Amino acid sequence: MFEKISFLSFSNLIRNRSIQNFLFLAIIQSSNVLISIISMPLLIQSIGVDQFGLVNLALSVIILLNIVVGFGYNLSAPREVAIHQKDKQALSHVVSNVFSGKILLAALCSLGVLVAVFGLDLFKEYQMILAFSVLLLFSEATLPLWFFQGMEKMKLISITNIFSKLLFLMGIVLFIHSPEQSRWVNFMLGGFGLSINLFLLVYIHDYLGIKFYRPEFDAIFKSLKSNVLFFFSNLASHISINGGLIILSFFSVAETLGMYSLAERVVMIIRLLPPMVFQAIIPRASALYKKDKKNFFSFLRKIHKSIVFTGLIISVFTHYLAPWIIEILSRSILNEAVEYLRVLAFVPFLASFNVVNVTILISADQRKLMFKASWLMCIFMVFVSFTLMYFFDGIGLCYGILATEFFIFLICTILLYRFDKSLIICFYGITENSDSIS
Structure with a gap:
């Protein structure tokens, strides 16, 4: 009898949506860590320590820009989705405006990177790697993690996240074999992520009945304004924790960047x-x-x-x-x-x-x-x-x-x-x- 009660308690615990959300978030985080560990030796063997450092440097710049693309939506949007999850029309407007705002920010950041690379001749050591990495900005913009958090349905996005990372690993094995191909590393990471995200958007539209409306610029501007404190807090925290590699690039050569990025990872x-x-x-x-x-x-x-x-x-x-x-x-x-x-x-x-x-x-x-x-x-x-x-x-x-x-x-x-x-x-x-x- 006690065993039955224990089993029922455990079963109820597992069915709790908050517990499920935490478990699936942990799965996403764990899979990202595992893929990162596996990809490091593969990349170092294929492109060398110096190019590995430049790839990570470009990735650090893009991740910093992803804070701009996110603009606090990852903190505010789940709450909005949770509030309106039973009102499909209101939810459709929220989803449409969040995606529109993030895609607009991704386009502006991409334009800024391309102007910096090709117009101002900045980032000389890794210009092409950085230019090819802008696809990651659109991968971030279309990532619907915040939506599934608000809906408390994390199973699908955790599975698709693992699948996209496995595709990235397969891409490294099949296509990255020399230092000259280092420009394609972040491009593949962004490309596979974007492809999976587009599949998820189709699922949101066709199976969950969420409509995508034209951007409502007044609503987008209002949401950006309300997220300012979240954005600047996230930006400052990210620079403090992850900005070391960018700072090091002002003083050191590519080989040192590679050594540091390996330890930092x-x-x-x-x-x-x-x-x-x-x-x-x-x-x-x-x-x-x-x-x-x-x-x-x-x-x-x-x-x-x-x-x-x-x-x-x-x-x-x-x-x-x-x-x-x-x-x-x-x-x-x-x-x-x-x-x-x-x-x-x-x-x-x-x-x-x-x-x-x-x-x-x-x-x-x-x-x-x-x-x-x-x-x-x-x-x-x-x-x-x-x-x-x-x-x-x-x-x-x-x-x-x-x-x-x-x-x-x-x-x-x-x-x-x-x-x-x-x-x-x-x-x-x-x-x-x-x-x-x-």
């Missing part, structure tokens, strides 16, 4: 732990913040201890296994990449400290504080990284990234203390009177 994979934990706990934390402050802080303390300990274990293992990791991924001994990875290995550990601060900020709905913290982090990262890189080259950038992770924890703590010092006092157990928080 590994670190970006293991750094997924803090944001995934945040996404998992934020619904419960938000509910507890409103209803039960005492349990809210008790819950956060448990999470804090677990994630910091896990982050420490991951960082220590990555530090000591760095030579083996680099050799497995590159199939060669790259001492410079090992040196970078040993320093960057402690990024997940330092990043894990700030999960609680961000959770409190979001639970308290402090968007302006998030915006301020993001831009202070961005300014600090750019200044410190440029300074350290000027004197110490690539390894200086690594220490700059570590300093940034510590700085954002410090800044968020200070901002929270100034906003409501009882939040910090109660979390760290300086007083046990957590019930007094209003």
Whole structure:
């Protein structure tokens, strides 16, 4: 009987839409990580470390522009879809305007890249790679992840995401065999993604009954205006976390870029732990913040201890296994990449400290504080990284990234203390009177 009850409880848990959404998001994230790990040695063997660095540099520029294409829609659009999911006409207008706005932004960003490359002769070392990479902007613009999140139907998009990445891997094996073909790497990634997205748009239109209307420019402009804070917060956070490779390109040669990008790719994979934990706990934390402050802080303390300990274990293992990791991924001994990875290995550990601060900020709905913290982090990262890189080259950038992770924890703590010092006092157990928080 107890076994039957346990089975029913587990069955009900799995059928819960929120749990399903989280699981399918985890599948998407995990598949992206796995494909990234598999593709690294294939690309390094095919195009060499220097071209691999340039491909990743072009990808970094495009990902930065994808923040512009997204313009906060990935945060605001799921809510709009969820509100109107039972009203097909209203939902059709929301979907049409979001896609129209993102495609318009993708076209403007693509035009900017092409003018910079062919008109102003910028990005000289990787001009053609970057020009061929603009297809990724339209892949981002047509990605309907936000729609399926709002509809709470994540199964299909998780399957199609895996399929598009497998096509990309197959494309590398079949078509990328020499450094001269490096321009096609990001092109294939964008092309396969765009093809799958178009299939999903057909599914949304034909099977879900969503109509695509002409762009309503007033509604698009209104949505862009309302997403400004989301956009700038995302932009600042992205520059701080992922902008190192672009900064390094001002000082170093292609081979150094390749060494750093290899180490950075590994670190970006293991750094997924803090944001995934945040996404998992934020619904419960938000509910507890409103209803039960005492349990809210008790819950956060448990999470804090677990994630910091896990982050420490991951960082220590990555530090000591760095030579083996680099050799497995590159199939060669790259001492410079090992040196970078040993320093960057402690990024997940330092990043894990700030999960609680961000959770409190979001639970308290402090968007302006998030915006301020993001831009202070961005300014600090750019200044410190440029300074350290000027004197110490690539390894200086690594220490700059570590300093940034510590700085954002410090800044968020200070901002929270100034906003409501009882939040910090109660979390760290300086007083046990957590019930007094209003």
